[in-house]
Amino acid sequence: xxxxxxxxxxxxxxxxxxxxxxxxxxxxxxxxxxxxxxxxxxxxxxxxxxxxxxxxxxxxxxxxxxxxxxxxxxxxxxxxxxxxxxxxxxxxxxxxxxxxxxxxxxxxxxxxxxxxxxxxxxxxxxxxxxxxxxxxxxxxxxxxxxxxxxxxxxxxxxxxxxxxxxxxxxxxxxxxxxxxxxxxxxxxxxxxxxxxxxxxxxxxxxxxxxxxxxxxxxxxxxxxxxxxxxxxxxxxxxxxxxxxxxxxxxxxxxxxxxxxxxxxxxxxxxxxxxxxxxxxxxxxxxxxxxxxxxxxxxxxxxxxxxxxxxxxxxxxxxxxxxxxxxxxxxxxxxxxxxxxxxxxxxxxxxxxxxxxxxxxxxxxxxxxxxxxxxxxxxxxxxxxxxxxxxxxxxxxxxxxxxxxxxxxxxxxxxxxxxxxxxxxxxxxxxxxxxxxxxxxxxxxxxxxxxxxx
Numbered sequence: 490x491x492x493x494x495x496x497x498x499x500x501x502x503x504x505x506x507x508x509x510x511x512x513x514x515x516x517x518x519x520x521x522x523x524x525x526x527x528x529x530x531x532x533x534x535x536x537x538x539x540x541x542x543x544x545x546x547x548x549x550x551x552x553x554x555x556x557x558x559x560x561x562x563x564x565x566x567x568x569x570x571x572x573x574x575x576x577x578x579x580x581x582x583x584x585x586x587x588x589x590x591x592x593x594x595x596x597x598x599x600x601x602x603x604x605x606x607x608x609x610x611x612x613x614x615x616x617x618x619x620x621x622x623x624x625x626x627x628x629x630x631x632x633x634x635x636x637x638x639x640x641x642x643x644x645x646x647x648x649x650x651x652x653x654x655x656x657x658x659x660x661x662x663x664x665x666x667x668x669x670x671x672x673x674x675x676x677x678x679x680x681x682x683x684x685x686x687x688x689x690x691x692x693x694x695x696x697x698x699x700x701x702x703x704x705x706x707x708x709x710x711x712x713x714x715x716x717x718x719x720x721x722x723x724x725x726x727x728x729x730x731x732x733x734x735x736x737x738x739x740x741x742x743x744x745x746x747x748x749x750x751x752x753x754x755x756x757x758x759x760x761x762x763x764x765x766x767x768x769x770x771x772x773x774x775x776x777x778x779x780x781x782x783x784x785x786x787x788x789x790x791x792x793x794x795x796x797x798x799x800x801x802x803x804x805x806x807x808x809x810x811x812x813x814x815x816x817x818x819x820x821x822x823x824x825x826x827x828x829x830x831x832x833x834x835x836x837x838x839x840x841x842x843x844x845x846x847x848x849x850x851x852x853x854x855x856x857x858x859x860x861x862x863x864x865x866x867x868x869x870x871x872x873x874x875x876x877x878x879x880x881x882x883x884x885x886x887x888x889x890x891x892x893x894x895x896x897x898x899x900x901x902x903x904x905x906x907x908x909x910x911x912x913x914x915x916x917x918x919x920x921x922x923x924x925x926x927x928x929x930x931x932x933x934x935x936x937x938x939x940x941x942x
Contacts, residue, residue: 530942532852532917533933534843535926536868537561537816540668541584541679543729544927552930553670556940557686557850559843560679561816561833562589563650563664564688576743577736584680586730590813590832591737591788593647595717595758596630597621597832598786598811599741599751600645602715603637608752608785609711610809611704614827620645621652621660630741631748649832650690656700657821662692663834665842689845691838696821704826706807710783715751717742717758718779720772720789720799720810725765726898726923730791734813735760738788763790765923766862767899769798780806793817794862804828817863818871836864840871843919847872848879852917856885856910858929859921861895868921869893884913898925903932911938 535558539545545553565585573588574580580588600620601613620633624642627633636643645652650664667686668676677683710716719738722731738758746755761779764771772790776799779787787803790796791814803810804825811829812820816836823829847855855876859865870891873883883892896906907929910918918938920926933939 530940531915531933531938532556532850533930533940534558534847534917534919536843536919536921537586537814537839538727538730538864538921538923539926541586541676543924545930546674548674548927548930550674551672551941552934552939553674554672554941556670557846558668558670559839559846560586560666560668561663561839562587562666563648564666564678564685565589565648569648572740573733573736576740577732580733580736582680583729583732584676585733586679587791587814587833588733588737589647589649591721591734592741593649593652593832594788594811594813595738595741596647596745597645597652597830598717598788598809599630599715599745599756600633600637602751602785603634606752607711608713608715610708610785610807610828611706613786613809614830615703617654617658617830621654630745634748647832652832654830655695657696658825658827658830659695659821660832660834661695662690663838664688664690665834665839667842667846689842691834691841693835693837698822701824701827704804704807704828706805706826708783708785708807710785710808712783713752714754715756715786716782716784717756718782718784718787719758719760720763720775720779720787721760722764722791723760723762724771725768726925727765727791729924730814734789734791737813759784763792763795765792766794766798769795772799776802780808784808786811788813790815792862793820793864793867796820797823797863800825800829817867819863819867836868836871840868841875843868843872844875844879844881847876847917847919848881850917852881854882854884854916855919856913856915856917857883857893857919857921858885858906858910859893859895860898860923860925865895865921866891872919884915885910893921898922903929907932907936907938911936
């Protein structure tokens with residue numbers, strides 16, 4: 490089920506001082522503001538799976554100059570970035586993709602346990618909306634916890650922005666950043682000095698229909714000591730997202746324990762590898778281990794498809810799951826017993842921002858090349874719908890339900906798919922992928938359809 494009726498407010502970040510210019514608008518979006526180096530050749534647009542992470546940074550300098558991309562999340566403060574780097578120094582060059590959302594996932598779970606006075610998944614799930622909406626705004630675990638102790642209604646607004654879960658466990662308000670690569674294939678505002686091009690804040694109405702009824706199942710680890718299980722990509726095609734996500738959870742656990750812990754005890758984090766969809770046995774083994782250890786909540790996965798592979802097992806055990814990076818709309822109405830949440834917005838939001846960005850940049854025709862999984866299909870669909878609504882044309886498979894060319898991310902060659910794109914001669918190309926995108930960009934440049942070709 491796909492949500493609709495999004496409204497947008499543009500917040501453009503300008504210059505080193507971070508001056509914010511807000512302009513109320515509609516679905517047409519607005520000027521993205523900021524400044525970035527210009528790209529020559531066919532403009533390329535990337536998405537969150539690539540921004541600031543992975544093998545793309547290893548392409549020859551200048552390959553990605555001026556390439557734009559979208560990444561869910563608000564602007565991170567210098568203090569938060571410094572704290573994350575202290576946890577994991579490699580983030581200074583790797584970037585912070587979904588690190589803020591991972592931090593917020595852990596904090597929200599901790600606050601829910603405090604408010605419910607229980608580490609049972611169903612009890613924490615029952616108060617999630619109380620944690621993230623209404624009441625006095627607070628931005629740290631310690632401050633929110635003080636309000637809980639005082640019996641005061643509170644609203645946690647995190648480092649990734651406002652969350653405000655709806656009845657299906659999706660955030661109804663979120664930011665999506667627009668970034669541009671520099672001539673060293675780095676991303677100012679993320680893993681290099683400088684600023685993002687802009688940030689857009691959007692809100693989306695809840696899906697129609699009834700949310701899943703809250704389960705009666707109580708997880709076996711509900712013993713008054715909060716144990717978080719990690720289900721994050723330590724290997725596979727999403728491994729570049731792993732370091733900031735793990736660091737985000739570890740920093741949150743540190744902050745909660747410094748503030749006295751949860752339910753009077755230190756929070757414990759047991760990390761585990763989700764890998765990717767090419768190795769489902771890795772994720773399955775991790776979930777079994779986490780459930781056997783009696784975790785109260787799972788943080789992850791990064792991949793929507795990986796989550797869909799194991800969500801029945803997690804929620805069937807009465808364990809709460811919260812992803813910092815799942816964006817597939819398929820997860821919105823999944824029958825999860827009311828135990829699944831995410832701090833990253835559905836791709837209804839990112840797709841709308843991407844479609845508006847293309848239109849605002851004067852693009853008339855676009856070709857979409859995407860990996861074929863729940864994430865790729867959802868983002869391709871929503872980006873194409875937004876672009877078409879703005880008056881643009883999608884040249885790839887225009888009569889298909891999802892007008893894109895899909896590829897197998899484990900393929901040894903992407904020559905045929907890139908040849909198809911080149912033959913269409915689009916004004917711009919949208920590439921939705923993960924680590925394999927570096928090979929695709931190399932092939933695009935070889936065939937003369939890439940950026941700066």
